[in-house]
Amino acid sequence: MLAPFTQATPLLEMIEAAGYEAYFVGGSVRDSLLGREISDVDIATSALPEELKAIFPHTADVGIEHGTILVIYNGVPYEITTFRTESGYSDYRRPDQVKFIRSLKEDLKRRDFTMNAIAMDRTGKLIDPFNGKQAIATKQIITVGNPEERFGEDALRMMRAVRFVSQLNFTIEEETLNALAQMPHLLGNIAVERKLTEFEKLLVGPSNNKAISIIVQTGLFNYLPGLIGNAEGVNRMARCNLMGLSKLELWTLLTHQVGLNDREASEFLRQWKLPVKQIKQILKILQWLQYRLDNQWTRLAAYDAGKETMLSAEILVQSLTGLKTSSEAELHKFYDQLPIKNRSELDLTGTILLSWFKKKPGPWVNHYLRLIEEKVIIGEVANGQADIREWLNNCNQKLEKD
Structure with missing residues (x-):
């Protein structure tokens, strides 16, 4: 097992010694099967929160109403969650009722995708009642059970599905994809901040072109801030070369591709509730991108833009045009030769x-x-x-x- 698991194994042993079950679950198990680096692990157990507190001397209530407590072991924090079932999702995001249970399978059954519904015991043995390992092998995103039910419980899962496409280069299984296309309106119930988190992870993923195309294909874009009715603009984004672009550059490119003027661009970014500092940076890159599309760099333009903005604008020109323009090294040299930088x-x-x-x-x-x-x-x-x-x-x- 990978180091994060072996370091946390004593916690599972202590819980089992007290007469309960405990397993590694969720993204860390999935990523270990994919050969991806993992930094932390999540643990699920049959022990109730108060029973966990009797086992571990150093705990904190971080989500105890949903069965999660934080255990500090050897100076490292671990989230441990009691097996549970959920019911009643009136806000299409959080369960109205949580019931603690003693069954691992029932706990895994409430999860979003089969690849995330795999548990692993302290010896490395997998418990995989929904064939998540097979889904990983075939690179498919499949909901646990009925996709309409899973998305109806938590509409943000629709964005998570597309985000995983971007991060993992998986495909969405047909029935799951059909449900996405039938239910995008539910995304209207989700807070912008939640959408932003998923969307930014999607933007910077290695298969972002593929994921952005799915957003258009399924109609999810109509329920994302500032994108309603702009399928062509989002499609233009999907057709660009997005490889190697930073998060700020990707936001700039999206803003440009959906065809916004300066005032509209500012409003668009505010709708996404991006930090003010980031909005200013994006608008500055956008300004110089528009300049560069019609002009070559002059010494004065390079000075006014600043080195980082100039480099970002240039790489976006290359993304938009497909042309090999000035290299980063050439631009560095051009800028460094300016008599003054500010x-x-x-x-x-x-x-x-x-x-x-x-x-x-x-x-x-x-x-x-x-x-x-x-x-x-x-x-x-x-x-x-x-x-x-x-x-x-x-x-x-x-x-x-x-």
Whole structure:
């Protein structure tokens, strides 16, 4: 077994020694079968929360109403959840009623997909009542039982299905896919924050093109913020080369492909409830992407964009056009040769300008600083106070007119 399992095995042994069952469950078991790296493990048990507290001295109630407690063992936190059944999903997300049980199979039965409904005991033996291992072998996403029931219980499972397509390069089994196409409206009941989490994992997955196409095919896009009725825009995104793009670049590309102007782009990103800092970064990349689609980089454009934004805009141009433009190394060299990288490197300040011209502060100071900045960047003026003052003296009459 992998190290995270062996490190947690003593917990299973302690629970069993107290007379209960305990197993590794969920994504860690799935990923171990896929040969993917795992960082933590989830444990399910027949022991009730209060029985677990009697076994382990260091616990915290992180979701005790659903049977989950946090056990601290050797300084490492582990989530341990009591076997349970669920019923009544009035909000299409969370069960109205949770009942603790002693049956592992009944607990696995409530899970979303067969690949996530596999348990493993402390010796590494698999308990797989719904043929999840077979689904993994054939790279299929199949719901546990009736897909309409599973999606009706928790509509976010529809997004999870497509997210797994992106992350694992699996296909969605036909009956499960048909249910997705019949029930996308249920996604309207899910909070934007929950959709965002799944959508961003989908965006950065290695099979994101495939997953985005499924979002259009099933109609799920109509229940995602800002995408209603824009199948063509989302399809344009799916047809791009998305390999190697960062999360911010993917958001920028999506915003561009759905055809939004600056004001609409800002509103679109706010609808997704992205952090303000990220929205500003995306809008900046979008601005320079639009510039670059019509222009080559100049020294002044590179300076105003900044190195990271310039690199992002360039890779998006390549994604959109399929053309091999300037390489990252070439752009790094181009940017690094700029005389200054930001205004703080300019050998001049507003205070110095005020002392030279003996004028009151005002908008003219920033205007002059920008003019000088531009001249330094394009190489017409050296970045030194003497050279700058000489240029100002020669051009003062024209500047005063401006």
